Each structure stands twice: as C-alpha cells, then as structure tokens.
Amino acid sequence: MRYTIAHHNPVTPVIQNLGLMNQYLIHRSIDFGLLHEAKQLQFLDVHLSWLMHKATRFNFVAEIADGKTLLVGEGNLSFVLSLAKMPKISSSQLVATTFETKSNLSQEAATNAKKLQSLGVTVLHGVNATKLATALGSWKFDNIVFQFPHVGSREPVEGRNPNFILVRDFLKSAVRQLQTGGKVLISGVDSPHYHGAFQFDEAAEAAGLKTPVSYPFEPSEFPGYEHTMTNEDENAIDHHRKFRTWVFRH
Numbered sequence: 367m368r369y370t371i372a373h374h375n376p377v378t379p380v381i382q383n384l385g386l387m388n389q390y391l392i393h394r395s396i397d398f399g400l401l402h403e404a405k406q407l408q409f410l411d412v413h414l415s416w417l418m419h420k421a422t423r424f425n426f427v428a429e430i431a432d433g434k435t436l437l438v439g440e441g442n443l444s445f446v447l448s449l450a451k452m453p454k455i456s457s458s459q460l461v462a463t464t465f466e467t468k469s470n471l472s473q474e475a476a477t478n479a480k481k482l483q484s485l486g487v488t489v490l491h492g493v494n495a496t497k498l499a500t501a502l503g504s505w506k507f508d509n510i511v512f513q514f515p516h517v518g519s520r521e522p523v524e525g526r527n528p529n530f531i532l533v534r535d536f537l538k539s540a541v542r543q544l545q546t547g548g549k550v551l552i553s554g555v556d557s558p559h560y561h562g563a564f565q566f567d568e569a570a571e572a573a574g575l576k577t578p579v580s581y582p583f584e585p586s587e588f589p590g591y592e593h594t595m596t597n598e599d600e601n602a603i604d605h606h607r608k609f610r611t612w613v614f615r616h
Contacts (some may be wrong), residue, residue: 369436385411385418392407395407419425424586424611424613428435430449433459433508433545434461434507434508436502437511439463440445440513444474444590446482446553447481448590457487460487461490462487463489463501464489464491465492479491495512496535496536496538496539496596506548508548510548510549510550511550511552512536515554516529527565529564530569537570537614552566553610570614573614576616580612585609
C-alpha cells in the first residue's frame with residue numbers, strides 16, 4: 367500500500383508512519399529469507415490500509431462530482447436538490463428517481479421535482495431500486511447513490527431481514543448500471559442494530575462486489591436535506607446521531 371498523509375485527522379500520520387515502518391520490515395524479512403514473517407507483516411499491512419481508510423475523512427460531494435450520478439429512492443428529493451445547488455456539482459449529470467409514481471408524490475416532493483428540472487436534473491418516478499434496468503435500460507453511471515434505504519417492514523423475506531434483501535437486490539441491480547470503475551454509495555445509521563439488519567458485507571458479496579469501506583456521513587453538510595422514509599413520516603436523521611456512508615466497488 368502507498369501511505370499518504372491526511373492532515374484533517376490527527377491519527378493518520380501515526381498510521382502512515384506505522385505503514386512505512388511495516389513496509390521496511392517486509393522488505394528486510396524477504397531479504398533475510400524470513401518468508402513466514404514477511405507474510406504476517408503483509409497481513410498487518412492490509413489492516414493498516416483499512417485503518418487509513420477509516421481515519422480519512424470522506425468527501426461525499428467530491429466523490430460524485432465527476433461523472434454521471436444516479437440517485438435512487440429519493441423520497442422528497444431534498445437530498446439531490448441540495449447536491450444540485452452545490453458549485454462543484456454539475457446538475458445536468460444528476461439523475462434523481464423516486465419509488466413513488468408521479469401521482470403519489472407528496473407536495474414537497476412534487477415541488478422539489480419542479481425545482482430540480484429547472485436546474486437541469488433528470489427526474490424519474492416509479493423507479494424500483496431493485497429493478498433499475500426496467501426504468502433505465504442500458505444507461506450507465508459512474509456513481510449510484512441510495513440514501514438511508516429502508517423497507518418500513520419487519521416481515522422476513524426469504525427467511526432474512528427484509529432490509530438485507532432490499533440492499534442485496536439493489537446492489538445486484540446497480541452493478542448492471544455501473545460504468546467500469548464506478549461505485550455505489552449507501553448512507554445509513556451507524557448502529558449495531560442497523561449493521562445487523564442490512565449485513566452490507568454479505569450483500570456486497572452476493573452482488574459480486576468487494577467488501578465495502580465505510581466513512582462518517584454528516585447530514586448537516588447538505589443544506590435543506592430532510593430525510594423521510596418511504597410511505598412514512600419518520601425521519602432517520604432526527605432520531606439518530608451517528609451516520610455512515612458505505613462505498614461499494616468491483
């Protein structure tokens with residue numbers, strides 16, 4: 367791994383120094399024929415790499431600023447509206463979708479849809495996140511974003527938590543719409559209960575993706591963003607304090 371300093375987090379220089387020292391020890395072990403020790407140090411290098419990812423602040427806007435971005439399950443469309451107003455984002459590169467059909471949109475969502483269209487954002491309704499090809503055909507995207515997925519039910523599906531099934535099937539659908547080198551971003555609540563319900567690592571494996579790397583997500587960085595759950599008035603942001611974005615890649 368190549369270690370670089372991320373000055374915004376005070377622990378990253380420590381991780382960097384440990385990584386550089388570990389790299390030196392790996393090379394020296396190989397020079398002396400200590401292959402078993404070198405292999406153990408390489409395992410440590412992988413873990414240090416993971417720690418570096420965890421410690422580095424994730425810039426959500428910068429990550430999707432390049433290329434075409436699809437946003438699914440947008441509910442009231444306030445998140446994509448916040449993005450579309452940001453200087454670094456090209457609104458014409460955004461495609462926003464709602465699960466609700468146009469006739470079933472809330473008044474807020476309908477108003478936001480008009481604002482988005484005036485900004486040059488493509489807005490589609492009645493799009494099932496687990497069957498993207500049905501609505502999008504062969505369209506390809508560099509980034510696919512799903513903010514706070516939740517089925518609003520606790521009834522098991524296929525003997526599993528329905529939220530796991532939702533994420534698994536969404537990822538399977540999303541990979542077909544990704545450009546080469548593209549990524550999927552899912553933001554959600556950072557809690558053991560949420561992790562247990564969604565099982566992101568297993569869902570990624572089922573979709574043929576690498577184990578996701580997660581980063582802190584701060585809703586306050588998106589002015590006007592008010593998350594609402596599908597068919598419900600609940601707001602995950604108001605009821606929780608810690609959030610993360612999971613990034614999935616091939």
